Amino acid sequence: MKKKSTGCTCGPKAEKEETSCCCGPDTQENITYTPVSGSEKYKTAIKVPSKWCVTDHLGQLSVRLGFNRMRYAVKPGLYAVGSPDKNSQVFVSANYKLSFDILRRELAGLDAWILVLDTKSVNVWCAAGKGTFGTRQIIIQAQKAKLDRVVAHKNLIVPQLGAPGVAAHLVRRGCGFRVIYGPIEASDIKRFLAAGLKADEKQRTVGFGVLKRLEVAGIEFMTAVKFSFCAIAAAILAAGFTPQGFSLTAGWNNALYFTTAFVLAILSATIIPAALLPVLPGRMFSVKGAVSGLLVSVIFVLTAKGMTPLSQAATVLLTSAFSSFIFMNYTGTSTFTSLTGVKKEVTVSEPVIIGSAVLGLVLQIADFVLKGAVKWN
Secondary structure (H helix, E strand, O other), X not given: OEEEOOEOOOOOOOOOOOOOOOOOOOOOOOOOOOOOOOOEEEOOEEEOOXXXXXXXXXXXXXXHOOOOHHHOEOOOEEEXXXXXXXXXXXXXXXXXXXXXXXXXXXXOOOOEEEEEOOOOXXXXXXXXXXXXXXXXXXXXXXXXXXXXXXXXXXXXXXXXXXXXXXXXXXXXXXXXXXXXXXXXXXXXHHHHHHOOXXXXXXXXXXXXXXXXXXXXXXXXXXXXXXXXXXXXXXXXXXXXXXXXXXXXXXXXXXXXXXHHHHHHHHHHHOHHHHHOOOOOOOOOHHHHHHHHHHHHHHHHHHHOOOOOHHHHHHHHHHHHHHHHHHHHHHHHOOOOOOHHHHHHHHHHHHHHHHHHHHHHXXXXXXXXXXXXXXXXX
């Protein structure tokens, strides 16, 4: 799945600052910056290695799973990779550390400057939509770094996904530098440089294949795990109250089907729909999530032995609603969403999700009553 893009599809144009965007949560203030291992002073900049260390890999894993994601940042300013001089190219980056780390890694073997903007720990694409990666920030950082004294040329290579927030003519007017839009992927930078700062059609196209879809599904996966853990814990406790008294063992046994169904629901809400995104029916992500949950839950109730019809119906409804709700959050990860589209999807989907969940709970409670005890299977 590919799409020609200049940036966050829900972002503003030109100089609009601090605006809404469907990508990620609100920006954070008072961020404690994460130091870059192996960094040292270099002229008027900070020299950083292009090779990642163990902490960089662990940091990437952490933010991919949603931990400390909005506070994973490097200090804005001027950085150096290799041994750049006045003729070396200047690349502009967000101060989201993962964006910065990926850029410096792809600059291995080159001598280059990196001008890091204060995007409040938000990546380039989303920051352009939120208004924290834009014209004003480029001018401010170029002036703070005294960039006109550092390099002899007037070129700034700006990531293409930052284009919605940047007015190139105003950047030139404000700090004297010319904006040149680089390729979509940092891995294409060396080919871009070899071609004389020109990007071909492939380098201007956003790819969203299965590996990338799974790569960014980690946050939704952890969200699903958190929801499921609370639901499973509550189910085990509730199922532990039997006519013979309270027992965690009884609770675990009685909630076994429920627990298994929710574990499968985690996959049907995240990994499965992300992998099958192009083939699942519907345009709305809530519909794709619901279809995934429906398929997985139907297979489960048809193969599981001992479930009553009420419990089967409740499992299908709850799993489908859960999958729909969780995968709807994936809209902020995809390249195919817009702010108006997301708002419409939430408005249409929320009542259906809530209705399905409530009906599922009612059926499950009815099953308990008919069994004469608190049992989940």
